[in-house]
Amino acid sequence: MIVCAALVVPPDSSVYVPQERAHRMVGLDYGNGTAYAGLQMLEGAVPRDAVTTCAAVTHPGERYAAMLRGEFDATVLQEPWITVAEKAGCRLVSTTFFHGTWVAGPDLDPEVYAAFLRGVSRAVRRIKADKRRYVSYFKEGWSAGYPEVQALTPDDFNLGRIQLREPTPIPEDEARWAWDWMASWGLIHGTFDVTAQINRKVEREAHDLAR
């Protein structure tokens, strides 16, 4: 699945373009993909030394509420909270997409993983054939208890932000880029070693079996 992340500011913010985010506090859920997507959106617009962030809670609904309370100037949200924020008059200063990547231990059975890949691929094809039918899933789980989410109708969702792709092996150049980018921020240390990060034997066997 491709995750959509949006850099959001409150309705009364003076920020309209990403460059105006310099030295403004952005609440990020450090350690999660959304936070790294936020850093990438920010550094694409302002010098790194002008990127100013603070730790914020993981739950996007609570992070959104903290932004509206003025605890920070902006934050990064995923669906359905992007849609909630837009309906409330917040502005999306920038949006980006990133891969949700599965992490497994060394004991992963290629045949089991192949069955997982086949099931996911079938679901991807079903959802892409009728995305609107499935947007109700965004109202469940950890968003279920929030009235602003429950008030959303299927037509409220921007289907362009819901992107899916059938699973593929991880391209080495992308994995290397991600490693080097994280290392450049001091988030990980050492040099990239593809054999330590990706078990190509299991990956190849599973993808071959999944065809």
Add this chain to the structure above:
Amino acid sequence: MTARTMTIEPVSAFSSLDVLVAMDEGLFMAEGLDLRMASRESRDIRSTTEGTLSSPVTNQGRLQERGEATMFQG
């Protein structure tokens, strides 16, 4: 055919809509996989506000570390 079982860490629609739909519509079972989703206990949940950018606190991977899940979404 007996279905193989695999347990994954909890996921949400924003990053795993495909997995949730496949579970609900029996697509994993049709492929011979009984996919289960573990649940986190309160002891597994720490706030990201306890961490820093270079030393983050995340809940991802804890169940896998304990052998209670085979995969998690990173």
